[in-house]
Amino acid sequence: MKALISIHDVMPNTMTEVAEILEICFSLRIKRVTLLVVPGLDWQQEQVDQLRQWEKSDCELAAHGWVHRCSSKKSLWHHIHSLILSRNVAEHLSLKPDDITELMNKSSNWFVENGFNQPSLYVPPAWALGKISKRALQACEYSQVETITGVIFTKYGQTKRLPLVGFEADTFTRELALRFLNGVALRIPTTKPLRISIHPYDHKLRLSEYLETVLKHCTQTLSYSDILH
Numbered sequence: 379m380k381a382l383i384s385i386h387d388v389m390p391n392t393m394t395e396v397a398e399i400l401e402i403c404f405s406l407r408i409k410r411v412t413l414l415v416v417p418g419l420d421w422q423q424e425q426v427d428q429l430r431q432w433e434k435s436d437c438e439l440a441a442h443g444w445v446h447r448c449s450s451k452k453s454l455w456h457h458i459h460s461l462i463l464s465r466n467v468a469e470h471l472s473l474k475p476d477d478i479t480e481l482m483n484k485s486s487n488w489f490v491e492n493g494f495n496q497p498s499l500y501v502p503p504a505w506a507l508g509k510i511s512k513r514a515l516q517a518c519e520y521s522q523v524e525t526i527t528g529v530i531f532t533k534y535g536q537t538k539r540l541p542l543v544g545f546e547a548d549t550f551t552r553e554l555a556l557r558f559l560n561g562v563a564l565r566i567p568t569t570k571p572l573r574i575s576i577h578p579y580d581h582k583l584r585l586s587e588y589l590e591t592v593l594k595h596c597t598q599t600l601s602y603s604d605i606l607h
């Protein structure tokens with residue numbers, strides 16, 4: 379099975395858990411992992427150095443929002459989204475289009491200012507992109523933007539739909555919902571790569587064994603830039 383493996387919410391206070399998940403991946407001979415880094419937080423020098431080590435060891439760093447929580451006033455749609463899906467992290471949803479562009483650019487610049495490669499992938503928190511036009515995406519600094527349905531190749535305006543599985547099950551209800559949704563995604567007959575999205579505590583939560591089983595089925599892991607064709 380071909381897969382795109384990403385670890386979400388790489389933040390100063392999740393570095394230990396991210397390291398543990400990477401250890402699990404490496405022990406299964408999975409090398410190519412995309413780390414979704416939240417730049418606008420209180421990063422200490424040794425944590426930035428750790429990110430650099432991971433970048434050198436074949437992990438790709440991608441941008442994931444700015445602070446990963448909502449600060450502006452919420453719209454009604456945003457309230458509904460928070461309740462059922464995003465739990466107050468979808469920081470794009472109540473922003474105006476220009477503010478979304480600014481946030482995405484600020485996020486990209488952090489990597490460059492800290493001596494990393496400029497990220498080609500942007501993943502909005504909770505995959506919620508908000509009110510940004512295709513034209514604005516085309517002008518942004520990223521080549522790919524991931525949403526809940528797939529990956530947008532910004533320069534071509536093309537979206538590739540890709541199946542997605544997740545494991546962030548801290549309650550029984552979420553466990554049931556994810557088992558059902560993952561089951562559907564895994565049963566679709568396709569040659570497309572599977573997006574395996576991991577959150578920092580998943581290896582300690584209710585679907586930890588399920589996560590390892592899915593990881594063991596990966597025969598080839600890809601980078602997001604490999605999937606255009």
Ligand SMILES: [Zn+2]
Nearest residue numbers: 386387503504
């Ligand atoms: Zn996130």
